[in-house]
Amino acid sequence: MKKFDKDRALLGLAAPVLAVLGALIVTGLVLLASGKEPFHAFHVMMTYGSKSDSQVYILNKATPYYLSGLAVAIGFRMNLFNIGVDGQYRLAAFFAAAVGGSMSIPGFIQIPIIILTAMVVGAAWAAIAGVLKVTRGVSEVISTIMLNSIAGIVIGYFLQDGRLGVTDKLASTVTTKPIPSGSHLFNFTTQTDPVVGFIVFAGLAGVLYWFVLSRTRFGFDLRSVGRSESAAQASGVSVKKMVIVSMLISGAMAGLVGMSTLLNQSYQFSTDFPAGIGFTGIAVALLGRNNPIGIAIGALLWAFLERASNGLEFEGYDKEIVGVIQGAIVLAVVIAYELVRRYGLTRQQRQVGAELAAAGSVDKQEVTA
Amino acid sequence: MRRVSKIAAAGVVSAALALTATACGSSTTSDSGKPSSGGSSTASSGGGSKAKGVGMAYDVGGRGDHSFNDSAARGLDKADGELNLESKELTASNGETESDREQRLDSMAAAGYNPVVAVGYTYGPAVEKMAKKYPNVTFGLVDSVVDAPNVDSMVFATEQSSYLAGVAAALKSKSGKVGFIGGVQNTLIGTFDAGFAQGVKDTKPSVQLTREYLYKTDPRGFNDATSAAAKAQGMLDKGVDVIYTAAGLSGDGSIQKVAGKSGAWAIGVDSDQYNDPALAKYKNSILTSAIKNVDVAVYDLINSVKKDNKPKVGTNTYDLANGGVSVSATGGFIADIQAQIDAAKQKIVSGAIKVSSTP
Secondary structure (H helix, E strand, O other): OOOOOHHHHHHHHHHHHHHHHHHHHHHHHHHHHOOOOHHHHHHHHHHHHOOHHHHHHHHHHHHHHHHHHHHHHHHHHOOOOOOOHHHHHHHHHHHHHHHHHHOOOOHHHHHHHHHHHHHHHHHHHHHHHHHHHHHHOOOHHHHHHHHHHHHHHHHHHHOOEOOOEEEOOOOOOEEEOOOOHHHOOOEEOOOOOOEEOHHHHHHHHHHHHHHHHHHOHHHHHHHHHHHOHHHHHHOOOOHHHHHHHHHHHHHHHHHHHOHHHHHHHHOOOEOOOOOOHHHHHHHHHHHOOOOHHHHHHHHHHHHHHHHHHHHHHHOOOOOHHHHHHHHHHHHHHHHHHHHHHHHHHHHHHHHHHHHHHHHHHHHHHHHHO | OHHHHHHHHHHHHHHHHHHHHHHHHHHHHHHOOOOOOOOOOOOOOOOOOOEEEEEEEEOOOOOOOOOHHHHHHHHHHHHHHHHOEEEEEEEOOOOOOHHHHHHHHHHHHHOOOOOEEEOOHHHHHHHHHHHHHOOOOOEEEEOOOOOOOOEEEEEEOHHHHHHHHHHHHHHHOOOOEEEEEEEEOOHHHHHHHHHHHHHHHHHOOOOEEEEEEEEOOOHHHHHOHHHHHHHHHHHHHOOOOEEEEEOHHHHHHHHHHHHOOOOOEEEEEEOOHHHOHHHHHHHHHEEEEEEEOHHHHHHHHHHHHHOOOOOOOEEEEEOOOOOOEEEOOOOOOOHHHHHHHHHHHHHHHHOOOOOOOOO
16 A cells, blocks of 8 residues: 655654764764863763663663653644643652552552553643643643643642651651552563563553554544644544543653652652653654654663763763763754755655656647647 | 665664674673673773772762762862872762662772762662672761661761851841741751751840741752742841851852842851852851861761771761861851850750750
8 A cells, every 4th residue: 555665764764863973973072172082982881881781771761761752742743742741740650659659459459550540640630731722722832831830839739748748757858658569560680680660561652652643543633633733624523622632642641651660669759759751751752753663762862871971970071961962962853854854845846846747748749749 | 866865875874883883882891891790880990000989979969069069079089189099979960760879879889989978868778778789888878877887877967057057146136037048848957947946046035037948848949049039038128137048059049139138147058158159249248157067077987998997887976066067257257256156066065055956
């Protein structure tokens, strides 16, 4: 049905690869300007980042990045900018931790309850932005950014001694009650640290994302709204309903982001629960072009860079260099995609033009003949 | 068509380059042998004539934060200079997980750095775990307690220095109103609050104390100068003329506001903020600072491991008696009341005054 277009696939690959390469060149120049030797730095990153314990770290770190990327990508496919993944996953993880800590039932029931709680809370928080957009035309960019801030305040309100938090006597941090050990999710043991079991769920979420978006009627509707709202409307798709539903799904996916930390590592929500993964997800989704495999590669790359920053610091480089690389990648990706898109467009036009010209000349010959 | 292949070729070539680079990387790894038994991976860059020194794991902000990380760094520098050590310093970044902190300590312990000093209470659980993994390495932990045979838990009786700050505030206030601003309402900041309040009350019961916290639980409170400035302005408007701010970097905002009102005094925290280059413009409004000498504690630990070969372990409380906490007299603004401060200090040291650590 669909002919595999080799050129298009190559073009699609070329953009991210060129972006990463461009970012490395920029970083090399920055390193040179600061009087450091860039190739040694890259070498350190490579060797340090490929060690066995680094690989484990990268997989563990990439798991939430991947889910966050998926959550953002669902919005992107529909032309919705869900900047609120950050607030959604933190609020979701917080309430999931509170629910998990207050129960003590067998893990095979409790773990699904915790995960479901997270998905419901994430979806509900995202739905606020969706409803505001549909009923009042509030831009989801603005509302989700504000909701991030509000999520932090809500957590701050509940995460207090006597509400949903308990104070740790020694460390003077406030946490939720720890989830009982029966409800800790399985881990994969390796020679070094264990790999989080939640990575399996992340993989499943990726498959589900692919299936729903590219193999179902709903996914088709969602993508068509993303391409052109008016065309979708004309063909009988309710745009308002799609906005709400896709925000719900995006929020539910965001709810999963904190689960690997909660169920596999910390078992409780405290004030130092990792924040900012929602924004990483935007970069990862951009880099992965909203493609489930591309997002996985983006997430792994991001985790690798963060891991490598430790190696750099150990060798006396500034670990902020990695921040420069990440920033440069995001910029370069945007530029590279735009360049490749424009190029693809002109190529298409030229092809169509050539075909028309060919057809036209045939017509003319017939007329003159 | 031809241009497509050009872009595609560029992509392929760069991908190939990347792959070659990877291959290079892994072969070098295998040359350098297996990772150390500790499971950590970092090959040390050390060597040379200097001995393997101290592993320092800073909290967010690291060296150069003009606050307690810097104080720890001073202790390290002093020891490095005297004992000719080569030390390794790593810094936490925002949004870290437990495994990041463990890895940081792990990598330094595995590379042979001893002692490994963790600056900040967030390292507590990580130190506990690594102390078990490396029983022959001495770990230092600032501001928290871990009960292990090879851990030096350094805790500071900040309520005592805050008490003296309270004495100074009560004596210097003309309006009879003083204020306290805390970064986060937790037990650690509670010790500052409690000591200050008690110092004010014991000195002049008539002085009215206003207490404010920036955040209930959010650690942002230590890095939000804007909201500290707003709180300080609110207090100044109500006639408060001495403000003690225990809120890390947020304190800068409060000091700045206080400096804007003549006759008002700010009290600094953790380091001698009169000498803080970032606050040089406002130093004539900084009455004194309640100093937490993390450097003394860090230096003690390094010395005990490197020089005396008898690691200092267990819970070590640094208080007024052993110089672990103090109030600064730089600037000479408290010269006229120094006698009263010294008297209060003597009473605390002798045990005549017991300072409460909970507000």
